[in-house]
Amino acid sequence: MREVFTTFLRLGSTSFGGPIAHLAYFRRTIVEDRRWLDEAAYARIVAFCSVLPGPTSTQVGMLIGLTRAGPLGAFAAWLGFTAPSALAMAAFAAALGGAQQHVAPPWFGGLLNGLFAAAAAVVAQAVIALAGSLCTDLPTKTLGVGALVVTLALRPWPGFQWVPILLAAAAGAVALHAPGLRADGLPFRVPRGVAVACGVLFIALVALTALPKSATVAFLATLVRAGSLVFGGGHVVLPLLQSMIRDGLITAQDFFAGYGAVQAMPGPLNTFATFLGYANLSPLHGPVGALVATVLIFLPSFALIFAVAPVWNRIAGAPRAAGAIRGANAGVVGLLAATLYDPVLLSLGTGAVRVGIALAAFAAIAIWRVAPWIVVLIAAALGALLGA
Numbered sequence: 001m002r003e004v005f006t007t008f009l010r011l012g013s014t015s016f017g018g019p020i021a022h023l024a025y026f027r028r029t030i031v032e033d034r035r036w037l038d039e040a041a042y043a044r045i046v047a048f049c050s051v052l053p054g055p056t057s058t059q060v061g062m063l064i065g066l067t068r069a070g071p072l073g074a075f076a077a078w079l080g081f082t083a084p085s086a087l088a089m090a091a092f093a094a095a096l097g098g099a100q101q102h103v104a105p106p107w108f109g110g111l112l113n114g115l116f117a118a119a120a121a122v123v124a125q126a127v128i129a130l131a132g133s134l135c136t137d138l139p140t141k142t143l144g145v146g147a148l149v150v151t152l153a154l155r156p157w158p159g160f161q162w163v164p165i166l167l168a169a170a171a172g173a174v175a176l177h178a179p180g181l182r183a184d185g186l187p188f189r190v191p192r193g194v195a196v197a198c199g200v201l202f203i204a205l206v207a208l209t210a211l212p213k214s215a216t217v218a219f220l221a222t223l224v225r226a227g228s229l230v231f232g233g234g235h236v237v238l239p240l241l242q243s244m245i246r247d248g249l250i251t252a253q254d255f256f257a258g259y260g261a262v263q264a265m266p267g268p269l270n271t272f273a274t275f276l277g278y279a280n281l282s283p284l285h286g287p288v289g290a291l292v293a294t295v296l297i298f299l300p301s302f303a304l305i306f307a308v309a310p311v312w313n314r315i316a317g318a319p320r321a322a323g324a325i326r327g328a329n330a331g332v333v334g335l336l337a338a339t340l341y342d343p344v345l346l347s348l349g350t351g352a353v354r355v356g357i358a359l360a361a362f363a364a365i366a367i368w369r370v371a372p373w374i375v376v377l378i379a380a381a382l383g384a385l386l387g388a
Helices: 002-014 019-033 039-050 056-100 106-134 138-153 162-175 192-208 215-229 234-241 252-263 269-279 286-315 319-348 352-366 372-387
Strands: none
Touching (some): 002 019, 002 056, 019 039, 039 056, 039 286, 056 252, 056 269, 056 286, 106 138, 106 352, 106 372, 138 162, 138 319, 162 215, 162 319, 192 215, 215 269, 215 286, 234 269, 234 319, 252 319, 252 372, 319 352, 352 372
16 A cells, blocks of 8 residues: 555656546556556556546546555555645645735736636637547537537526536437447456445435535535536536636636646646635635545545446446447537636636737647646746736
């Protein structure tokens, strides 16, 4: 277990670039260097995690820890991979709150503008990249556009971001033809009793989103909803969490400053929730809020993994299951595109500094292929310089 923890702590401190890059780091370390798994077993774990909601790279790391050192190994892998980014995001939220309690220097406001602009560029690039990989034919493009329209129509009712994904998955199950997914056995076993308990836990967490909405419950429900529906990569947490702005739990500037900052961090993008847990305006905030948010953003997808694992071989090759997954992935493209419009572009406004940094950041990422974390650091520094 100690070996698992130190290995994933090192990966969590150095793995920049998002989920796909993380999986490449994992493969090199786990398969080539340490030889904990062979290529086939690693590929089966990746395939399994890729078709379920949740942060794929974190899920893969957790299951690698499970195969290596049992249940405690799974926890050690999650903790090691998540802790560096989570601690850094909590520290950023604390610094942001400390600056707002006093008269912030001009450069600090400029730094936030730079982070906001970089976040807009990252989201725009993510929409284009996801559309290119997930909406590859006329049916999936149609579902993506339909999800965009439905999401914009639901803007007056925040909290229903799951509807476009569900509708797109249902349409995909009916209309999309897809090759069968890998149905090979997984290199670990989940007892039936554990699977049932995890299924009950997942249902209980989802039921939390239907409770009457006090500020604290609204905060917790938003985290659960995001943790249950993150298809298509880490950037999808943005539209699933941005209802906190409409709920008055955080300002748009602070929200996007945190989202920009997490792009410069190694490890999972879901530690954006750590920042929100610390910085939100509900009674549950500060260090306790950060800890609760960090656990809750991951817990639903982890419970779902263990609930579904025993029946994976039965459902993995079903054509309708494959079609539903393609439809859900197309739906998240439309969901993220709607978020690019509102609140990202609407909140970006027409300020020359913000717009200029956002356009330059987008060009650096999309045209010159500069790593997003480097672009974020440069944008923040440029914003602080211009603010000063």
